[in-house]
Amino acid sequence: MMTAIPVIPLTVGANRVIRGVRVPHVVGDPSLSVEKDRETAMRIVLTALRALQTPVDEPTLFEPAETPFDPSLILAKEATRAA
């Protein structure tokens, strides 16, 4: 579950919880530059993919800040869009 308020799903028993940004924009941050907003979104999505591949035996919080991230992914995405 991606959420801006992890304490709620963690206490009610969701297995995998990914920390999002803010209540009105969970997966992204419109106050950032386009590049940083995209990085934020990709980090959260990559964290969700990492969480799905991680065995858990209790409600577990996954932090996007701890997910390895290669900035060239954004450049690659831009290149794909340009093409």
Next chain:
Amino acid sequence: MPLELANFKVDKVVFGSTTAWKDGILEIDGDEIMELVAADPYIENVNVEIASPGDSTRIVNDRDVLEPKLKVDGPAVAYPGITGRPVNTVGQGRTHRLAGMTVISCAEFPEVRVDGSRTWGETPPHQFVDMSGPCAISPYSALSNVCIEMSTEREIDADTWNRSLQAALFKISDRLAETTRDLTPPEVEVIDLTPKPDLPGFVFIPMLASPEHRFGATSSMGTGVYGITKLTQPWFLDPTEMLDGAVAGTYGGSHVTWPLTNSIVLHMARNHGKEFNFLGCIVVRTNWESQSDKQLMANRATQLAQTVGASGAIVTTNVRGQRFAETVLTVQACERVGIKVVLLTEEEDDENATASPILIPVPELVAVVSNGTGSASGPFPAVEKVIGGFGDESWAAEREPIHGRYGVSHTSDVYGFTKQSRVDY
């Protein structure tokens, strides 16, 4: 500095040819009261009604409820800041209060449709006050209420309309309180919160939703501290400031203006120096948008409580949902530094015992007083008179029981002041 509360008890409100308080009877000149509001071009129709305990009356579309108060010395005014009133610090000197009565603004509210046009919104079917019968469980059911019905035909936005309603409410409240200015009070209660030695120190921590996320930083559409409704770090207020109305205004359907001057703060102030010292009130704004913001506010509130030497706290929460996160994080932060907390809250619907009655049941939450689920067993008998129905006759009919659940509360009771039945554990 102590606060003197001069209590002018109101046993009954009646219409008359003048506006005056005498021996527990408040006489009001309805025409004079309506004239006070007539200058506002947005309020096209105004009507004054009285609802007394025992009347076969239902009050609908209540927007805010307050007790008339008057500061009689110094530059400060009661209910400071809201609707542009002076922000001089309150909580000292003498305050006259018309105890046992309220002024209630009644109005429908505009909603913005998806296409940007406006309509008068639906009134939630669970929000009304019965003055008699088995469901007269609201605190206002036991008080004499001067109700101001206001309406307009204009296409108006919610904040503009709300500012007119608030201004009208305070003009009328001020006028009623003014009747006592030159009178000798029958009773003066001195609230002196000088700490006594060897007693534990308690604070009151009301969590109060900010409307900033929906309506912007300067909106009138919520509870303000000296009129400030936006998201701010926690405020430390002297309890006597609270008693003078330093925190006022309604957020959604959650009335706090009357409760904050009449329930927990007053009770704690009256018991100061007996079993505990009442050290202060810490107002924590809720509706922060990320958990780290919520956590920070919880930490700062706890820091304030520690600074003043609190060993115990009463925490309340005024709207459920994500507002409850700040509440629970504050309870948790206080308990972790050794400040014992009692949380007063409504319960969530337990969905036939399949769900937690507390949205976020952290281990540190060890002492909770439940104020019910907002349900009322009903049915609510038909009434002879509806105030604030604005032509909708269906409000007078018998109404079904109300099942309290998220967003549905017949009587929002986070301060524990209603006449709901209860179970002691």
